[in-house]
Amino acid sequence: MRHRHALLATAATGALALAGAAAATLPAAAAATGCSVTYRVQSQWPAGFTADVAVTNLGSAITDWTLTFDFPDSGQRVSQGWSATWTQTGARVSASSMTWNSSLRTGATTSLGFLGQWNGTNPSPASFALNGTACTGAVTSPSASPSSPGPSTPPPAGPAPELKVAGNKIVTPQGRPYRLLGVDRSGSEFACVQGKGLWDSGPVDQASVDAMKTWNIHAVRIPLNEECWLGVNGSPSGPAYQQGVKEYVDLLVANGINVILDLHWTWGAYTTGPDWHCKDEQATCQKPMPDARYTPQFWTGVANTFKGNDAVVFDLFNEPYPEIAVDWNKTAGWQCLRDGGTCPGIAYEVAGMQDLVDAVRATGATNVLMIGGLEWANDMREWLTYRPADPLNNLAASWHAYSFNACATESCWDIQIAPLAQQVPVVIGEFGQDDCGFDYMKRLVDWADAHAIGYLPWTWSPWGCTTGAVLIKDYNGTPEPGIGEGYKAHLLTRSPYA
Structure with a gap:
């Protein structure tokens, strides 16, 4: 997410059970x-x-x-x-x-x-x-009854399905189209470098997963820190960080919830951007591109850990914005995104998406890979032209769509995103609005439902919704008014099976 508190993620539990909506x-x-x-x-x-x-x-x-x-x-x-x-x-x-x-x-x-x-x-x-x-006409009373609540779409039962790409859909092993519908859960990208443990004091136990299931959540996107994974910086880091991530992923998958592992914070000094951009060399904030020094090594490690578990999806880099360093030159930005190397305006050597696809596939991992676009993954116009080669043809487009982004209207989505969704699977890896309401988000999820696109809003973290993008008041799942209540009510009527 762009413009988080301190460029991180400072982001309710009575479950609102669906009562036989009619x-x-x-x-x-x-x-x-x-x-x-x-x-x-x-x-x-x-x-x-x-x-x-x-x-x-x-x-x-x-x-x-x-x-x-x-x-x-x-x-x-x-x-x-x-x-x-x-x-x-x-x-x-x-x-x-x-x-x-x-x-x-x-x-x-x-x-x-x-x-x-x-x-x-x-x-x-x-x-x-x-x-x-x-x-004119008469209304038939709904059959809802407060004495017998229960969601119209049952919570996930059994392990999450393994996934692959077929044409412009993500599908199960039976070939059934499947949408990634759920939430982002922030914490693991920043807590380890801020002295807050691995999950920012949030629980990762069965009760916390059960709270997610009361929302009908079928997918969780987990942001990661490459230095903590590799043991370069932070606490926990190295094997302890890796084991903590793996245990939580295994728990979610066992509960029928697919996991998207997202590389969020990376190494590399970025000194040419505006003052609000991340300029710390260490992985303490959001960089414009992944680095060649550590990121291929990171994805090699993640892929080796989770290969054979195709219920887990890899989102190779959170929100690229390499074009900012060259005065919004989109051609240079797309080339940097795909090919990496020496990118104008970025002092460190960049790992391009092709480098990262190659690193994952070299391990033998067959997991679905998600790849973003420019402008913090909001501009997807040249995604097809610059997508990396994947020997498995197992790529999905990772689109972010906040209310403050440039492409934030139905007309823009129709022009820029709908044609892409006809060619490859599109997943809205992050979305939200900046006033804690649900009107923009409702428009977006309705549009995404009509185009068979999956979506995961930021964030399942109880930071208090004052400027938007915070869904819950506590890890029991109590929804924030507006944004959380609206999204939970919507999600309870959705099925991941397109």
Whole structure:
């Protein structure tokens, strides 16, 4: 993640179990002012619930909209919503369009949702109106029951599947398309060089994994520090660090959770970037590119440790940005990314992605490899042109998509990412938004779902969400309001099987 606290990762536990979510659709006759609404209780628990609302405009095109409805029970209230501006007065609820979803052409549907409270009963609203016009029809009450909670997609059972690339999909040994859906868990990239142990005091036991499973998490991305792995710097380092990583990976895989091992912090003095860039020679912050001195050795060690376990994926380098050193020269940046060597503006010798693919494959490891692009892995436009050669053709594109990145709209994703996803698997290795809300993230995961793309937001770490990208309040899995609640509710309705 770019611009972490101290350029690291300073980033809630009652489980919100899905309670047999049922959809109820209101048909409406096609007319100049017609509309239909689908209201679905997505998850429900004592005193709380989340709901999805899909609004379809059946009439003439509109440029902004307000959806209204009345809660049937006096104890029902909207606590927080996304993809609309939500207000409530008495029983009347209003959801007004945002700038990015204000236009609804004829036949278009927009999705929004909210976190709600209830006391006594939680019936569905009986009617809806769009800009004051009734969306005709009746709503069937959802079958959700607070007495019998349970996710619509069961938590992972049995070990995580081994994975490989087939065409533009990641697939299981049976050839079934599989998406990496889960979270990043920060800590192991910085704790060992900051005197905080291996996991920044966070638990890596069965209870902590069970907490992840209540969110329906099927994949965890673990960032690593190359100097700690190699024993060059930090504590723990060397064999102790390696063993700690291996034990946690084995635990996750045994619980049905695939693991992505990501090289996050590396050696190399970078002195030509802006002041906020990492300039420490040691692996204490985020560098523009991996180094030839240690990184091939690092990946040789990781590959030897995990070869034969294809439930583990290797993300070869977190967020490349070599083009910054040459005044945003993208051609030079892509060449540096693939080929390494002496890259303009970078004082240390660089290990390119081809070097790292070669290092992994030389061990005999057959694991899926993820490779990023430029601009902190947000610019993927020349990925196909500059992808390294892999004798196994087992590569996936690692894309990062934060709300503050350059490519942060559906139109950009349609132009830059969708064509890539038609050629190779794309995994959103990191994403988030900078205000602790879920509206941008909801747009992104909905888009990714429509394009069969996997995703893992930053981060499963209880640092307090003040500027975004923190999902939980504690390692029991208590979600942060907005960002955590919204993502958990969404994830509970997803299956990794595309």
